[in-house]
Amino acid sequence: MTSIAQSTKAVAAARPTSRSESATRFLVFPVVTLILAQMGTSGDNGALAIATSALTTQLHANMASIQLSNMMYPLIAGSFMVAGGFIGTLFGWKRTFRTGAVLCAIGELISALSPNIDVFNWGGRTFVGLGASLLIPSVLGLIPKIYRGSQRTLAFGCVGAAAGGFSSFLPLALGIVMGLSGFRVVYGVLAAYFVMLLLLSFRLPKITKTEVNHKFDVLGVTLAAIGFFLVLFGLSRISAWGLAKAFPQAPFTVFGMSPAIPLVVIGTVVLVVLGIVEKGVEERNGVALLPQSFLKTPQVLAGLYAWLITFLFLGVQGILMGPYLQLVAGWSPAKVGVISVLSGLPTIIVAIGLPKLLPKANPKRVIQLGYVVMIAALFIRSFSITLHSAIDWLVFVGTIVTGIGVGLINSQASNVVALAVNERDASQSGGVQGVARNIGQALGVGILGAVLLFGITANVGNAVRQSTVISPEVANAVTSKSITLVGDRQFEQEIADVNATPAEKAELVRINAQERYDVTRSAYIVAAAIVAFGLFTTRGITKTGITQTGNDPEDAGKSS
Numbered sequence: 001m002t003s004i005a006q007s008t009k010a011v012a013a014a015r016p017t018s019r020s021e022s023a024t025r026f027l028v029f030p031v032v033t034l035i036l037a038q039m040g041t042s043g044d045n046g047a048l049a050i051a052t053s054a055l056t057t058q059l060h061a062n063m064a065s066i067q068l069s070n071m072m073y074p075l076i077a078g079s080f081m082v083a084g085g086f087i088g089t090l091f092g093w094k095r096t097f098r099t100g101a102v103l104c105a106i107g108e109l110i111s112a113l114s115p116n117i118d119v120f121n122w123g124g125r126t127f128v129g130l131g132a133s134l135l136i137p138s139v140l141g142l143i144p145k146i147y148r149g150s151q152r153t154l155a156f157g158c159v160g161a162a163a164g165g166f167s168s169f170l171p172l173a174l175g176i177v178m179g180l181s182g183f184r185v186v187y188g189v190l191a192a193y194f195v196m197l198l199l200l201s202f203r204l205p206k207i208t209k210t211e212v213n214h215k216f217d218v219l220g221v222t223l224a225a226i227g228f229f230l231v232l233f234g235l236s237r238i239s240a241w242g243l244a245k246a247f248p249q250a251p252f253t254v255f256g257m258s259p260a261i262p263l264v265v266i267g268t269v270v271l272v273v274l275g276i277v278e279k280g281v282e283e284r285n286g287v288a289l290l291p292q293s294f295l296k297t298p299q300v301l302a303g304l305y306a307w308l309i310t311f312l313f314l315g316v317q318g319i320l321m322g323p324y325l326q327l328v329a330g331w332s333p334a335k336v337g338v339i340s341v342l343s344g345l346p347t348i349i350v351a352i353g354l355p356k357l358l359p360k361a362n363p364k365r366v367i368q369l370g371y372v373v374m375i376a377a378l379f380i381r382s383f384s385i386t387l388h389s390a391i392d393w394l395v396f397v398g399t400i401v402t403g404i405g406v407g408l409i410n411s412q413a414s415n416v417v418a419l420a421v422n423e424r425d426a427s428q429s430g431g432v433q434g435v436a437r438n439i440g441q442a443l444g445v446g447i448l449g450a451v452l453l454f455g456i457t458a459n460v461g462n463a464v465r466q467s468t469v470i471s472p473e474v475a476n477a478v479t480s481k482s483i484t485l486v487g488d489r490q491f492e493q494e495i496a497d498v499n500a501t502p503a504e505k506a507e508l509v510r511i512n513a514q515e516r517y518d519v520t521r522s523a524y525i526v527a528a529a530i531v532a533f534g535l536f537t538t539r540g541i542t543k544t545g546i547t548q549t550g551n552d553p554e555d556a557g558k559s560s
Contacts, residue, residue, distance in 0.1 A: 027205065030205060033203070034139045034142060034143065035159060035161075036200065038136070043193075044128055045441070047178075048073075050336045051183045051186070052322060052323050052327065053333070055120070062484065064240050064453075065117045067240075067319060067445060068236065069121050071236035072129060074129070074438035074445070075129065075229065075236060076128075076133065077128075077132040077133045078133075078232050078434070079229040080133035080228075081137060082224045083220075083224055084138075085429065086428065086431060088430070093141045097134070097135060098198055098201050099131075099134050100131045100132065100135030100136075101131065101135060103131030104197075105192075105194035105195050106131075111124030111125070111128070112184045112191065132434075136433075136437070137433075138430065140429065141429075144423055146207060150355075150359050152415065153359060156355075156414040156415040156418070157354065157355040157411045157415075158351075160407075160409075160414060173337070175337030217288070220274065220281065221289060223274040224274055224290070230264065230266050230267025230270065231263075231267035234260045234262070234263030235264060236446050236449075237259075237260045241259060242257075243450065244258060244261075245257070275290065297540075299417070299420035299541050300421065302367070302540040303414070304436040306367050306409050306412070306413040306416070307414075309531050309534050311441045312530060316381075316444050316527055319448050319449045320381075320448060320520060328388065328488075329388075329389045330389070331390075339396070342396055343399045346400055346404045347403040349407065352411075363415070364542070366408050367412050367413070370406070370409035371534045373404050373405035373408060374406070374531050375532055377399075380394065381524055383521075384397075385521070388488065388513060444527070448526060452485055455518075456483050457482055459515040460515045461479040461483075463515060474504050477499070477500075478498060481495075486512075491509060
């Protein structure tokens with residue numbers, strides 16, 4: 001690919017071709033670059049999942065700040081992802097790609113040098129989130145510009161494999177690096193990775209820039225950022241501020257209530273206003289930050305929910321499986337990284353192999369099957385944990401089944417969205433698809449984290465008060481604390497200041513172990529219910545992807 005002749009040939013191949021020509025050519029270098037970009041953004045989340053112990057010991061993070069670490073990326077990225085899709089349409093996808101890579105590199109470097117968890121969260125995670133809000137829409141926006149027809153389906157499958165498959169190899173490698181050198185070196189490696197992506201982007205083929213006679217939509221971007229930020233931030237703070245009654249650490253109250261849910265409600269209202277405003281913008285200019293096709297096309301909504309569900313599993317990994325295996329079962333970061341690989345391999349095989357071997361597979365049935373497999377995986381995972389450890393082989397089986405389910409959905413989700421709209425909207429849809437991903441991760445971290453943290457605190461409190469071994473004085477002292485997901489040794493440290501007898505402390509450790517086990521399993525059931533709802537959304541998916549206007553999206557995707 002280094003010769004001038006080969007570069008010229010690649011550029012020529014990127015131009016619109018006939019159906020017969022497109023069937024015989026597939027540009028490998030662009031899709032590899034896009035895969036690496038997707039791996040980087042997904043790998044960043046994987047690195048965080050295996051850094052729980054390091055952040056707890058070296059940056060003195062508690063479970064609430066670990067939850068915020070998991071939340072900051074989808075919070076920031078989700079707030080600006082729609083804007084990222086629109087920026088790519090206005091200023092060019094390759095330029096947007098490069099800006100995103102630079103911001104991600106800066107964020108990873110800040111994470112590597114963070115002196116405390118606050119700088120890590122509000123500095124490093126913020127920059128990575130901003131970078132991802134440009135990088136992910138660019139990955140999905142470049143595919144409709146470079147590939148056509150069945151090649152587009154295959155390219156989307158490859159990127160889908162990267163989202164849940166290829167990226168899984170990074171946590172394993174990073175887990176080994178973390179075990180040898182610490183988390184700071186890991187984030188330094190990630191910074192260098194995004195610099196490499198920046199350099200690779202200069203070798204992408206030329207693409208035809210969509211001519212858009214529209215200025216940057218300041219009002220729309222502002223409304224989108226505020227709306228998504230409030231919704232995602234409200235969800236993330238439920239476990240810290242309270243669901244209904246405000247916790248003491250809540251910064252303010254709303255008529256005595258926790259501000260978390262009111263923030264979600266206000267954010268939702270802002271997003272409704274955004275939809276109304278953008279409808280008028282699209283009627284006047286023919287293009288908008290949030291095209292109506294994204295909101296009114298059932299197939300688009302079904303594809304977006306599919307992405308939401310697959311990234312829900314990142315939340316499950318970050319807030320349920322990873323912390324339990326490290327803090328309770330005592331798994332090393334490298335061993336947790338093996339889980340990512342066992343999930344990634346079947347994801348790669350299914351997400352790439354299915355479009356290649358069965359290009360005419362019914363996307364509706366494939367996605368439905370994916371949901372069923374993912375539900376089964378969650379139940380297997382719920383049975384893989386024990387009071388003080390985990391059943392290794394069952395963890396691995398649940399992980400493999402998870403990878404199959406994610407691969408089935410990822411093989412179809414992006415193409416389902418692209419098939420339902422015209423080329424311009426298909427290219428711009430990367431932003432709204434990215435939002436769906438981050439909302440899914442936010443739901444995984446926010447809702448499942450709330451179930452986990454509220455459940456453990458409440459259940460431990462009830463069990464302690466009902467125990468015949470524990471005195472009322474000790475019970476009052478323990479119930480005044482916020483009990484989170486921790487291992488036995490760390491729990492003993494948390495209750496070290498309680499004036500309890502050895503028998504009472506042993507009983508407290510036993511109760512905590514039982515309740516964290518029961519509540520964690522319940523959180524898996526809640527996740528399974530969220531996935532099951534996706535089966536109802538698939539009714540909007542058609543096999544052909546013909547839009548309501550009667551246009552064939554594949555033909556509409558061809559440049560003039």
